[in-house]
Amino acid sequence: MSEQQVGTTARGAGLRKAAAPTRAARPPLERPTPLRERVYDAIAEMIITRELKPGEHLVENELALHLGVSRQPVREALQRLQTEGWVDLRPAHGAFVHVPTDEEADQLLAVRTLLESESARLAAKHSTPEQVAQLRALLAVGEEAVAADDQEAMVSANADLHAYVVSMSGNGVLADMIASVDRRVRWYYTPIARTRGKDAWDEHAEIIAAIEEKNARRAATLMRQHTERTRDLHHEQREGSAED
Incomplete structure (x- = not known):
């Protein structure tokens, strides 16, 4: 094959390559959950x-x-x-x-206190007016659940508000760690949701105010006190049930 023919062949291949259609990236195919x-x-x-x-x-x-x-x-x-x-x-x-032991509950709720107080501290540092508005909307949902004495709605609203504070922290590792204990926290919180009632949501309101003020230290302290009250009440109810 002559140099001219080789050149012509190479140019033709280049043209064919250039003419190949380009395809936009597609999202992964969704698979049904097993x-x-x-x-x-x-x-x-x-x-x-x-x-x-x-x-x-x-x-x-x-x-x-x-x-x-x-x-x-x-x-x-x-x-x-x-x-x-x-x-x-x-x-x-x-x-x-499974019937959780006092030790299991105490360990989990102690870890939750540490993680959530840190999430509140970071949320206060990074908060925006839009995020605070969303916190207040979640607060209103919880207060409505308390007024209606709807235990399931109280537990759900409580989880949603705490999860949103975590998301505001901007710390993905912290969020993953809290998510890993979230379901079990809900399990322990359900029996005391009514007893905590309005007090819990008044405490939420104080935490939101500290976050809005960007007072990181106060937000962390209030969240620690809030989660510790839940932990203490859980123990009190367990002790009461054991006596009964």
């Missing part, structure tokens, strides 16, 4: 909201019927819940909702 994951989430939520109470026997057939699934994803979900401490699997007896 059934076992959805069953896990459903049972975990039933435990957190106390629809399934501590110590309650979990029968695979009954759960499968309730959730409209076969026994296999229920069995897989129970095994995972056992690994994560939500369920106890007892040989020859079956699965039971």
